[in-house]
Amino acid sequence: MMQVVVIGSGLGGLETAYILAKHGCKVCVLEKDNVFGGALQSFRRAGIDFDTGFHYLGGLDPGQSLHDRFDYLNLLHLPWHRLDRDCFDKIIINGKSYVHANGHEQFALSLAESFPSEKESLLKFVGLVRQASERIYHGADLFHSSNPDQADIYSDTFYTQSAYDVLRGLFKDSLLIDVIGGSGSKIDLTNRELPFFVFAEIYNSFIESAWRLDGPGSLIADSLVADIRKMGGQVICGQKVERLEVKDGKVTDVVTSDGNCYRADVVVSDIAPSLTLNLVKDTAAIRGIYRRRIENLELSLGMFTANLKLVPGKLKYQNSNLFIFNNSSPWTAGAAVNGASVADRVMVSFRYSSGSEFCDNVDLLAPMSWDVVRQWADTKKGHRGQDYVEFKQRKAKELISLADDYMETVDHSRFSECIELVSCSTPITWTGYTQTPDGSAFGIVKKCNDLARTMLSVNTPIQNLFYTGQNVNLHGLMGVTMTAWQTCQRVLR
Amino acid sequence: MTIEEISEKVNTSLAEEFEIEQSLLTPDANIKTTLKLDSLSIIDLVAIVEDTFSIKTDAQEIKKIATLGDLYSYIQSKL
Numbered sequence: 077m078m079q080v081v082v083i084g085s086g087l088g089g090l091e092t093a094y095i096l097a098k099h100g101c102k103v104c105v106l107e108k109d110n111v112f113g114g115a116l117q118s119f120r121r122a123g124i125d126f127d128t129g130f131h132y133l134g135g136l137d138p139g140q141s142l143h144d145r146f147d148y149l150n151l152l153h154l155p156w157h158r159l160d161r162d163c164f165d166k167i168i169i170n171g172k173s174y175v176h177a178n179g180h181e182q183f184a185l186s187l188a189e190s191f192p193s194e195k196e197s198l199l200k201f202v203g204l205v206r207q208a209s210e211r212i213y214h215g216a217d218l219f220h221s222s223n224p225d226q227a228d229i230y231s232d233t234f235y236t237q238s239a240y241d242v243l244r245g246l247f248k249d250s251l252l253i254d255v256i257g258g259s260g261s262k263i264d265l266t267n268r269e270l271p272f273f274v275f276a277e278i279y280n281s282f283i284e285s286a287w288r289l290d291g292p293g294s295l296i297a298d299s300l301v302a303d304i305r306k307m308g309g310q311v312i313c314g315q316k317v318e319r320l321e322v323k324d325g326k327v328t329d330v331v332t333s334d335g336n337c338y339r340a341d342v343v344v345s346d347i348a349p350s351l352t353l354n355l356v357k358d359t360a361a362i363r364g365i366y367r368r369r370i371e372n373l374e375l376s377l378g379m380f381t382a383n384l385k386l387v388p389g390k391l392k393y394q395n396s397n398l399f400i401f402n403n404s405s406p407w408t409a410g411a412a413v414n415g416a417s418v419a420d421r422v423m424v425s426f427r428y429s430s431g432s433e434f435c436d437n438v439d440l441l442a443p444m445s446w447d448v449v450r451q452w453a454d455t456k457k458g459h460r461g462q463d464y465v466e467f468k469q470r471k472a473k474e475l476i477s478l479a480d481d482y483m484e485t486v487d488h489s490r491f492s493e494c495i496e497l498v499s500c501s502t503p504i505t506w507t508g509y510t511q512t513p514d515g516s517a518f519g520i521v522k523k524c525n526d527l528a529r530t531m532l533s534v535n536t537p538i539q540n541l542f543y544t545g546q547n548v549n550l551h552g553l554m555g556v557t558m559t560a561w562q563t564c565q566r567v568l569r
Numbered sequence: 570m571t572i573e574e575i576s577e578k579v580n581t582s583l584a585e586e587f588e589i590e591q592s593l594l595t596p597d598a599n600i601k602t603t604l605k606l607d608s609l610s611i612i613d614l615v616a617i618v619e620d621t622f623s624i625k626t627d628a629q630e631i632k633k634i635a636t637l638g639d640l641y642s643y644i645q646s647k648l
Contacts, residue, residue: 365613366609366613528612528628536609
C-alpha cells in the first residue's frame with residue numbers, strides 16, 4: 077500500500093489526501109497548527125463562528141464546474157445556500173449599482189441593461205468564458221484525460237492573453253470593464269497579467285451558480301477530515317514538519333520538530349513551494365538555481381478582514397455579496413498598497429442563518445499588501461503594539477464607512493450603529509495561521525507573458541515530492557480543487 | 570556579442586548551476602538527451618538565459634531549440 081504523507085491541511089492538502097485515500101493509499105496529513113483547515117479555519121468569538129478565507133463558491137448544480145468534484149469529495153451534503161440568481165454579486169461603483177446574475181446569457185443581458193451598446197460584446201464575453209473553462213475543465217480531469225500535459229498552453233491565446241487585455245479588446249466602455257472585474261478581489265485582478273483562462277475558469281463557475289454555507293467554512297474541512305479518517309487515513313495536528321530526508325533522489329522520511337519520523341513513499345506538500353524547498357536540506361537534491369527561481373516568484377496581495385458581530389435582529393440579510401468601490405478600480409491596487417490612504421474598496425459578505433431574515437455576522441474584506449503591515453512582521457501575536465491596534469481599528473472604520481450606505485436595517489438605524497464587536501485580521505494574521513509568505517491571499521502571481529516560470533507544475537525536482545494548493549496552476553477554491561486532481565494523477569501515475 | 574562570447578557565458582552557467590562536465594558542452598550537444606535537462610531544468614536554464622542576457626524569450630521559439638548551438642544562435646538573434 078502506497079504510504080503518502082501530506083504536509084499541510086489546507087483545502088488542497090485535504091482534498092489530495094481524500095482522493096488518494098479513496099484510491100487505496102495510506103495517507104497521513106501533518107498540520108503544524110492545532111486546528112486543521114488552513115484558510116478554511118473558522119474562529120469563535122462572542123458566541124459566533126467567524127470565517128477566515130472562505131466566503132462563497134460557484135458551480136454546484138448538476139453538470140456545473142464543481143458539482144462532480146464535490147460529489148466525489150462528499151461535500152454536496154453540506155448546508156449550501158444558493159445566492160440570488162438575479163444578483164449573486166452586486167457591484168457598486170461610485171454609488172451606482174450593477175448586478176452579476178447567474179446563467180451565461182442572463183449575466184450578459186443584465187449588464188446590457190446598464191450598457192446597451194455593449195450587448196453583443198457581453199454575449200461574446202460570456203461565450204469566451206464558457207469556452208475557455210470547458211477546455212480547461214477537460215484538460216485537468218483525472219478521469220477523462222489520460223495526459224494533462226498534452227495541452228499546449230503556450231500557443232493557446234486563452235493562456236497567453238491577460239484577462240485585462242481580453243476585456244479591453246471586447247469592450248469600449250472602461251466602466252464596464254471595472255463592473256465585470258468588480259468581484260475580482262477573490263482572484264486579485266490587480267495583477268493585470270493574470271492569464272485569461274484563470275479568470276475565465278473562476279468567473280465561469282460563479283456565473284453558473286453561486287453558493288454560501290449555512291454555517292462556517294470550517295464545515296468543508298471538518299467533512300473532508302472525517303471522511304479521510306473513515307477511510308483509515310490520519311490527520312494529525314501539532315506536527316510541524318522540520319525536514320525531509322532524501323536518499324538516492326527520493327524522499328524517504330518526513331521529520332517533525334518534535335522528532336517524529338513518518339516514512340513516506342510519496343510526499344505531497346500543500347504549503348508554499350518556497351517553504352517546501354526549505355525542508356529539503358540536501359543541497360544536491362534540489363539545485364540552487366531552482367530554489368532561487370521559486371523564492372523569487374512574486375506573490376499576490378494579502379487581505380484585511382474586519383469580522384463584525386452585529387446587534388441581533390437589526391440588519392437585513394442580503395442574499396448577495398456587495399463589492400463597493402469609491403474612486404477606484406478592481407484592476408489597480410490603489411489603497412491596498414498604501415497604508416496611509418483611506419480604503420477605497422470593500423467586499424461585504426453576509427453570513428446566512430437558516431430561516432432568518434436577519435444577519436448577525438458580516439465580514440468586510442479589502443486587499444492589502446505585505447508592505448503596508450511589514451513594520452509589525454517581527455512582532456508577536458498579542459504584543460504587536462498600540463500602533464498596530466490603532467491601524468486595524470482605523471482600517472475597520474474605513475471599511476465600515478464604505479459599506480454604511482448599502483446596508484439595510486429594520487429600524488433605519490445606521491449599519492455602523494449596529495456593530496457589537498469588531499475582530500480584525502491583516503496579512504500578518506494570515507501568515508501566522510497559514511504560514512503563507514507575505515500574507516499572500518492567492519499565492520504565486522500567474523503571468524500570461526511568463527507562463528513557464530509562474531505556472532508551477534505539481535512536479536518538483538524530487539521524483540516522489542509533489543506540490544498541491546493554490547500556488548500551483550490555478551488559485552481559489554475552484555483552482556485548488558482542480559489542482560488536487562492533477563497532483564493525484566501524477567502520484568498515481 | 571559574438572557566438573563565442575555567448576557560448577562561454579551559457580556554458581559557464583551550465584557547468585556551475587547544473588554541474589555538467591565541460592567536455593559535454595559542445596554546440597551539437599542535445600539539451601535533453603546529451604545534457605539530460607528535464608522540463609523543470611529547462612525552465613531554470615531559460616531563467617538564467619533571460620537574466621544573464623537581459624532578454625525576453627518566447628516559449629514557442631524555445632520549444633524549437635534542440636542543441637546548445639541552437640540556443641546560442643537564438644540568444645544572438647534576441648540581442
